[in-house]
Amino acid sequence: MAEKESTVFILDLGASMAQTNSGRKESDLDWSMRYVWDKITDIVAANRKTLCVGIVGLRTDETSNKLQEDDGYENISVLQELGQMTMSSLRSLQSSIKPSKTLSGDAISAIVVAVDMIDTFTKKLKWTRKIVLITDGQGELDDDDLGDIAKKMNDSNIQLTVLGVDFDDPEYGYKEDGKTSTKAANETTLKNLVNECQGGIIASIAEAIDELDTPRIKSVKPYKTYDGPLTLGDPETLPAAMNINVERYFKTHLARPLGASTVVVTSEQAGGTQSTHTLDDDGMEGIEFSAVKQARAYKVNDPDAPGGKRDVEFESLAKGYEYGRTAVHISESEHNITKIEAQKAFSIIGFIPWNKYEPFLNMGETCVTYARKHDAKSNLALSSFIWALMELESYAIARIVTKDGKDPLLVLLAPHIDPDFECLYDVPLPFAEDVRSYRFPPLDKVVTVSGQTLTKHRLLPSDELTEAMSDYVDAMDLSTYGIDGEGGSAEYAPIDETYNPAVHRVNHAVKMRAVHTERPIPETPSVLLRFSSPPEDLIEKVQSRIASLVESAEVKKVPPKAKGRRQRETAKPISGLDVDALLGAERKGRVSEANAVPDFKRALASTEEISEIEDAAKQMGTIVRSLVTDSFGDSKYSQALECIGVMREELMNLEEPGLYNSFVRDLKKSLLSGALGGDRRDLWFKIRWSRLGLVEQEQSEASDVTLEEAEEFYKSR
The missing domain is CATH 3.40.50.410 (von Willebrand factor, type A domain)
Structure with a gap:
């Protein structure tokens, strides 16, 4: 309390x-x-x-x-x-x-x-x-x-x-x-x-x-998560089984920013009714707020009911789980079978050496376990167990159920010994589904297709690069960069001086708004951003290391992407073969519906005159209209959208956005008027959602469409 x-x-x-x-x-x-x-x-x-x-x-x-x-x-x-x-x-x-x-x-x-x-x-x-x-x-x-x-x-x-x-x-x-x-x-x-x-x-x-900007750490009283025996073996059947009375408390707990509440302004008509609930913290400059209430209604299809739907009670529903595209329902009786009726327990099920456990497996919050207070026998037994783990350099794996009916949890118990106290720290262990195994190629060698192992390769760091990186990392060491009260070196970012900006910034903003409803929220306090970036003086000191690293790694600036040109030189294959001649001269510049995207790109790549670009764009436009007209429902909408997107991008690269803008204006009219096989407004909504409208001046300098005109185009009229 x-x-x-x-x-x-x-x-x-x-x-x-x-x-x-x-x-x-x-x-x-x-x-x-x-x-x-x-x-x-x-x-x-x-x-x-x-x-x-x-x-x-x-x-x-x-x-x-x-x-x-x-x-x-x-x-x-x-x-x-x-x-x-x-x-x-x-x-x-x-x-x-x-x-x-x-x-x-x-x-x-x-x-x-x-x-x-x-x-x-x-x-x-x-x-x-x-x-x-x-x-x-x-x-x-x-x-x-x-x-x-x-x-x-x-x-x-x-x-x-x-x-x-x-x-x-x-x-x-x-x-x-x-x-x-x-x-x-x-x-x-x-x-x-x-x-x-x-x-x-x-x-x-x-x-x-x-000192107001410096967050004040809230002192929290210990919260007990478990009180009972810690066992090794079954004490009821094995007289030699270990049974120690312990108490388990939270050691770390996740801090979250303040949560927001959804409220509405209380209407005068509803002010006296029972359906309006006024919050305790009402009265913001004469305005009262009410909590937002939620209500759910469940309906099923019923042709005999008014409107074709009938209300059902929540108790008559079964839980459903999505399995692929199928909803699998499980009744309450079947669902109870899947629940484990676990009893309150804290039992050790195995041990693992320190060097066999990876720290990245730690999950969740840390708890600490002590022997029960005023229980000398349990204190002596737990101390013996802790010292045994220390001497054997091992961790214990335990199964814990904090209360009857709660889900069991596997935790790793780590011994800790101080002159003043001894305890066991524990962290939750992951389930098999929580572990993701990713395989990456080795960093020190390259294995070829034939099985040959290479230690020198263009993808592997050289000795000079490795040394330069090592020197840079050592120079950026922050572990002793801070200064203590006597002027000596100390840790740069001690844990008790490092604050969570997300939590404390929200607190500052809420307190400011509570007192001054009209004033702007002040800037984020510098104490919260103190460790958000490396020290500037340290960066200046290691500039020579960075220069050496850049030189060893042969870092080069990537040239900017070249803009498309109307007159492009056709890419020639290394073999020197005339691909167009092999495919047939009659197919040059043709765009087929069966292979629309590759044909369109190939046609544009081989153009030499503006008329050829216009012809390819006209063919692609005809294919898009044909796909929409022949589409049964939305079956061919995805293919049509892909063609529209490729057409837009390629014509922008060729600095011919006017051809695309003319096409998409005509397409919009056809879709909204029903000229392409009926009501196709749903495809227009997909085009709007994909932002495949007019190309405006910020996207292409060759366009004469302003940003306002482009946004107006998306309106359905």
Whole structure:
């Protein structure tokens, strides 16, 4: 169960907070609220009833608190009582956060009000209690009872954090010049109070704001996945079988970005009906949202029913599985036979040496297994088993069923020994269907068709290339490229400083939009992109290695693809034979329906005059119309589409897009008018889907069709 936390934020809303200082473009209040909104949105996203927040306004125009009858508590207002923070309360709170017109208000008294709120709400129960004061230190402070206040906070286990606007912070490296005497005295007073409080913190809020972009790792309590015996052999039939009481927990767990919910705007008519469900986090600028409900209806063909279909109940349906193009149905009774009625168990079924196992077989998330707590016998037995695996350099293979009825899973158990603890790590193993075996030719030799083995070949790297690549890889080593706190070498990208941009970027965007609905989403924080590319200075250092590698590999720039020309030289075969003469002079330039695509390409390759290109295009157009006209349903549509695509590409290469555009315009009219054997609109939709319309100017410079005309052409009219 998550710990119960109560936090009270004391926000200084005095008139001085409306000023801009230290070269900032936003007011001190707006700048400070960056930190507050970040913390509050984290709390809203957690959606925990045991995570409670209270807001106290300091130096407000009005006074509203339980202690206002006493002297010294003026201009302090409770903006939100301690309780769960929701989107609705976040919206209402935003309208209250604005600078006041007064400079009066005692921050020490505001702390007393916050302490009273926490004591009243949490009573003597087990809670984590925090007070966060954010101020510019410009108001007057009463420091008479600091010792008593600190003692009360220590007795109540309340942690005090003071974040000051432009406060001096030697550790952060900031000192404000020209500080007023009032602010300097207030800083000293607050520092004295914090020093007397257990676990108190005082710092410049600039440091807290600078750290907002760095993701905060969520601490998760251990989640137990299995609690029971780990066996080797059958303890019920074999007295010597191993039986150790263990507990298994998640060690790693996949983190996913926030999921989106589909909602609709609640209509006024449906607002009071039972069919409308309003979300808890409603009230976005007066707009309420409703969850989208889904309903399924199952129908079967029935000629006697109205409309030819009849509704059926879900319970009367059988599960169907697609097998090729056939739907194979399995009844519930037959389906139950395929399910394994597994019992909860964790049993070892074999062992494998370390050097016989490939790491790429690891699948899924890692779990860790310990001996059961307060069970000395199980601790000793598991320790012996772990040490045996270490000495034999072996892994164990185990079958685990976490609960009765769950599917069994095979896992690999790896021993781990530290001075403080011993455990077994396990990862799921793949099924045979999960393993894909691909065969590749060897990288160090070439085997000819006759069986001869070659170690030097144009497809094999030379010794110079291998050495150049080895030097380049060594020069790009990142394992010791980082710098530790003492200036020595360290790991460049430690795991605890590497964050998932997909997860944390979505979190940043959602929090920003929750607070500021109109502002644009800021750029991705640099901390998330820190390791997205290699260090620039390292790349500069290895340029000489890259040059050597390029030279050894004989890397050459591929020339750009030459554009087609109207007058092309006919490709001559190496043999010197006249293929056209062998095929017969009468077939030169002819395009037959039986072999349309090769004939069309051959005809264009042998053209010498523009009239010959036009003739080949006309023949191909006639073949396409014939295929469409003779097609029974859509039986010849695929062949027609292939011919159209080849015709379009070849004429573009010859810089004659006008011939294709004339053809496709006429084809569209014929298809939509029914002139090609009836209604052929379905073929027109396929042409649109394949983007085989007009050739526009960006695709071919010889075309006189604009992009707008090409897009207009796809409309069915």
